[in-house]
Amino acid sequence: xxxxxxxxxxxxxxxxxxxxxxxxxxxxxxxxxxxxxxxxxxxxxxxxxxxxxxxxxxxxxxxxxxxxxxxxxxxxxxxxxxxxxxxxxxxxxxxxxxxxxxxxxxxxxxxxxxxxxxxxxxxxxxxxxxxxxxxxxxxxxxxxxxxxxxxxxxxxxxxxxxxxxxxxxxxxxxxxxxxxxxxxxxxxxxxxxxxxxxxxxxxxxxxxxxxxxxxxxxxx
Numbered sequence: 001x002x003x004x005x006x007x008x009x010x011x012x013x014x015x016x017x018x019x020x021x022x023x024x025x026x027x028x029x030x031x032x033x034x035x036x037x038x039x040x041x042x043x044x045x046x047x048x049x050x051x052x053x054x055x056x057x058x059x060x061x062x063x064x065x066x067x068x069x070x071x072x073x074x075x076x077x078x079x080x081x082x083x084x085x086x087x088x089x090x091x092x093x094x095x096x097x098x099x100x101x102x103x104x105x106x107x108x109x110x111x112x113x114x115x116x117x118x119x120x121x122x123x124x125x126x127x128x129x130x131x132x133x134x135x136x137x138x139x140x141x142x143x144x145x146x147x148x149x150x151x152x153x154x155x156x157x158x159x160x161x162x163x164x165x166x167x168x169x170x171x172x173x174x175x176x177x178x179x180x181x182x183x184x185x186x187x188x189x190x191x192x193x194x195x196x197x198x199x200x201x202x203x204x205x206x207x208x209x210x211x212x213x214x215x216x217x218x219x220x
Contacts (some may be wrong), residue, residue: 023184050074050192079185
């Protein structure tokens with residue numbers, strides 16, 4: 001089903017009402033393995049989830065990122081945030097691997113190529129079923145990727161607040177503040193909401209190319 005003219009033309013951002021995201025009570029910071037396993041079971045029981053990661057910014061030339069430091073998953077009603085420090089226990093990594101490598105579970109988000117590469121570099125996880133909406137929802141012939149703010153304006157007629165001040169905060173902190181938590185949770189869930197809206201309108205996603213990752217070493 002083709003998008004209508006009204007959907008194709010995004011209204012002027014300044015005139016739009018604000019997008020209302022998740023409440024803090026709908027976001028769970030995963031602190032224990034028991035919480036992680038419960039979240040895994042909920043996420044694997046659905047067809048699609050919102051997905052994103054956050055990394056501590058690098059400001060020095062030549063500095064290598066140690067991210068991701070936060071992994072966000074979202075269902076239609078709740079978000080689950082996993083903090084990733086310099087190391088992670090084997091059982092917790094297995095939980096993340098079960099979700100991220102499940103090919104039948106769609107993981108939808110915006111601009112996910114770098115997220116997938118960093119996950120592989122840090123945790124040796126090869127994410128599958130990844131749908132980058134920045135590419136998937138581009139208008140035919142359009143070269144530029146579609147961002148979350150543009151998508152929310154286009155499909156919902158609302159303005160998504162994306163604070164650069166929050167996005168460039170230290171995501172490696174052991175305790176995130178409420179603004180960071182809500183920003184991260186909304187990053188994941190807004191993608192799922194856009195995806196649900198797009199599919200409900202009768203559209204279909206185009207075939208997606210997997211992010212190229214280094215091949216696993218051959219067994220000796």
